[in-house]
Amino acid sequence: RPCTSGQGQSTAVCSPSCSCDEDxxxxxxxxxxxxxxTGLSTxxxxxxxxxxxxTELPANVFKSFPYMEELRLAGNDLTFIHPEALSGLxxxxxxxxxxxxxxxxxxxxxxxLQSLQSLRLDANHITTVPDESFQGLQQLRHLWLDDxxxxxxxxxxxxxxxxxxxxxxxxxxxxxxxxxAFANLTSLVVLHLHNNRIREIASNSFxxxxxxxxxDLNFNxxxxxxxxxxxxxxxxxxxxxxxxxxxxxxxxxHNNPLLRTIxxxxxxxxxxxTTAFQNLSELHSLILRGANKMRxxxxxxxxxxLESLTLSGTKISSLPMDLCENLRLLRTxxxxxxxxxxxxxxxxxxxxxxxxxQHNKIQQIDRDTFQSLSALHLLDLSRNQIQVIHRDAFLTxxxxxxxxxxxxxxxxxPSRGLSAVSQLKLSGNPQMKNMLTAKDLPKLMSISVPYxxxxxxxxxxxxxxxxxxxxxxxxxxxGDDGEQISMVMxxxxxxxxxxxxxxxxxxWMIRLTVWF
Amino acid sequence: TEGPPSCPKGCDRCSEYNGCVKCKPKxxxxxxxxxxxxxxxxLASCPVGYFGMRNPEGNNRCTQCKIDNCxxxxxxxxxxxxxxxxxxxxxxxxxxxxxxxxxxxETMEC
Numbered sequence: 001r002p003c004t005s006g007q008g009q010s011t012a013v014c015s016p017s018c019s020c021d022e023d024x025x026x027x028x029x030x031x032x033x034x035x036x037x038t039g040l041s042t043x044x045x046x047x048x049x050x051x052x053x054x055t056e057l058p059a060n061v062f063k064s065f066p067y068m069e070e071l072r073l074a075g076n077d078l079t080f081i082h083p084e085a086l087s088g089l090x091x092x093x094x095x096x097x098x099x100x101x102x103x104x105x106x107x108x109x110x111x112x113l114q115s116l117q118s119l120r121l122d123a124n125h126i127t128t129v130p131d132e133s134f135q136g137l138q139q140l141r142h143l144w145l146d147d148x149x150x151x152x153x154x155x156x157x158x159x160x161x162x163x164x165x166x167x168x169x170x171x172x173x174x175x176x177x178x179x180x181a182f183a184n185l186t187s188l189v190v191l192h193l194h195n196n197r198i199r200e201i202a203s204n205s206f207x208x209x210x211x212x213x214x215x216d217l218n219f220n221x222x223x224x225x226x227x228x229x230x231x232x233x234x235x236x237x238x239x240x241x242x243x244x245x246x247x248x249x250x251x252x253x254h255n256n257p258l259l260r261t262i263x264x265x266x267x268x269x270x271x272x273x274t275t276a277f278q279n280l281s282e283l284h285s286l287i288l289r290g291a292n293k294m295r296x297x298x299x300x301x302x303x304x305x306l307e308s309l310t311l312s313g314t315k316i317s318s319l320p321m322d323l324c325e326n327l328r329l330l331r332t333x334x335x336x337x338x339x340x341x342x343x344x345x346x347x348x349x350x351x352x353x354x355x356x357x358q359h360n361k362i363q364q365i366d367r368d369t370f371q372s373l374s375a376l377h378l379l380d381l382s383r384n385q386i387q388v389i390h391r392d393a394f395l396t397x398x399x400x401x402x403x404x405x406x407x408x409x410x411x412x413x414p415s416r417g418l419s420a421v422s423q424l425k426l427s428g429n430p431q432m433k434n435m436l437t438a439k440d441l442p443k444l445m446s447i448s449v450p451y452x453x454x455x456x457x458x459x460x461x462x463x464x465x466x467x468x469x470x471x472x473x474x475x476x477x478x479g480d481d482g483e484q485i486s487m488v489m490x491x492x493x494x495x496x497x498x499x500x501x502x503x504x505x506x507x508w509m510i511r512l513t514v515w516f
Numbered sequence: 517t518e519g520p521p522s523c524p525k526g527c528d529r530c531s532e533y534n535g536c537v538k539c540k541p542k543x544x545x546x547x548x549x550x551x552x553x554x555x556x557x558x559l560a561s562c563p564v565g566y567f568g569m570r571n572p573e574g575n576n577r578c579t580q581c582k583i584d585n586c587x588x589x590x591x592x593x594x595x596x597x598x599x600x601x602x603x604x605x606x607x608x609x610x611x612x613x614x615x616x617x618x619x620x621x622e623t624m625e626c
Contacts, residue, residue: 171571
């Protein structure tokens with residue numbers, strides 16, 4: 001780019017309506033202009049005319065700017081661009097026409113912009129894209145056509161765009177993706193089709209997109225899984241959340257081995273093929289909720305880098321014994337709201353930090369179920385049918401600080417392995433009548449227990465307290481053998497006048513009598 | 517139609533302390549940092565290092581590019597303009613082209 005004259009800001013050739021810098025940049029934005037200002041330097045390489053009130057571009061209005069590389073006309077009221085309006089802009093790389101009132105792509109005006117790489121036509125009123133629209137634009141890399149009124153994919157106009165890398169047709173009214181819609185877009189990396197009305201995708205509609213990495217089909221009306229994605233070997237990010245898809249077939253992603261992210265929530269999923277998520281070695285997170293016809297745990301062989309797995313609301317009743325063989329890097333596991341009866345050992349999942357089996361049908365916890373999970377800090381086993389927990393089940397859980405065993409059938413809990421626990425929930429275990437001891441829970445801050453009298457071991461029985469849950473400033477009391485036991489901040493239900501500390505045989509008549 | 521007289525250009529609703537809180541349709545809101553305050557401004561295109569995310573509800577916003585050495589991006593992960601002197605390939609910016617890729621100096625691409 002030729003260097004412009006002068007040192008300071010003031011010496012640059014400029015228009016009174018603009019501010020110009022020494023590098024050939026001219027900012028004329030937001031000045032209420034109704035036409036392109038005159039008096040600008042011929043060496044202007046960057047011209048910002050956005051947020052003005054320009055409604056038309058006449059012929060040759062930019063012919064004296066042979067070095068212009070970026071032209072911003074966004075946020076005007078452009079309705080017409082003369083076929084010769086942009087002639088002379090041989091070096092133009094970026095043209096911003098978004099937020100205007102154009103009803104069609106100004107094909108004639110664009111035809112000679114052979115250096116153009118980025119073309120923004122988003123947020124106009126475009127209903128038609130003539131086939132010849134982008135013919136002259138051999139260097140086009142990035143095209144924005146989102147937020148317009150398109151009712152179909154502009155297939156014809158994309159035929160010659162072998163260099164195009166990023167295309168958005170989002171926020172339009174497209175209902176159907178025809179066969180070979182993007183056949184020649186061999187360089188395309190990103191394709192956004194979200195927020196349309198797409199009901200159907202023809203079987204080979206994505207043929208030719210051999211380099212596509214991101215495909216966004218979110219917020220459409222798809223009723224069937226988009227099977228044509230099998231033509232996309234380089235796909236890394238796929239979104240089809242917020243559609244009407246009810247099942248994910250077997251081998252759904254067998255041709256997309258590089259997938260890292262799949263957004264599929266907010267679909268009425270009822271069935272998921274067990275081999276759907278196999279061999280996805282780049283996948284880090286999988287969230288599946290509400291597939292209520294799903295009975296078998298998915299086969300995850302080869303999906304070895306999964307760090308977060310959420311699979312809830314299914315009819316799955318058993319888990320593979322070798323679950324952790326495949327999922328060694330797992331950090332969070334949420335299998336709540338299923339019908340799981342028995343747990344395998346999670347010993348191989350050495351990095352796991354959070355496990356939730358809330359609302360299943362688990363009946364017992366064995367010695368090795370959670371063995372050696374030294375990173376585990378949250379364990380939710382609430383709302384099961386657990387009757388027995390092996391006394392050493394929590395022994396090696398040195399980081400466990402949040403344990404929820406509420407709403408089970410427990411009569412007792414292990415006293416060992418809870419030294420790091422600060423939150424413990426035991427309510428809803430009616431058979432658990434024994435007094436708990438605070439010394440096994442030195443770090444405890446909050447506990448919920450089946451019976452109020454059990455709080456006395458933690459909060460000291462000041463029976464005059466009124467509020468439903470007992471709050472005391474953290475302090476410490478000294479146990480019988482001089483050992484320091486921390487006072488719990490919060491215990492519920494807390495003892496009170498009608499719920500004295502001594503367990504009076506649990507009979508309400510006796511309690512009332514004592515009260516009178 | 518102009519917004520309330522006291523609001524900045526392109527703004528439909530604003531507050532004295534936080535600038536614009538709701539932009540006119542189709543514009544992007546960008547939250548400028550002003551000491552500890554965030555001040556909303558309405559733009560037709562987002563500043564360097566940000567891209568415009570549109571959504572049907574119309575609360576379009578400028579969102580940060582997540583690519584190293586990138587000045588302008590198409591979405592979080594795809595750069596459309598790398599910093600001076602860097603090469604772009606598949607939406608990423610490189611000091612030198614990855615192995616197996618030829619350098620195209622005229623367009624600074626691999």
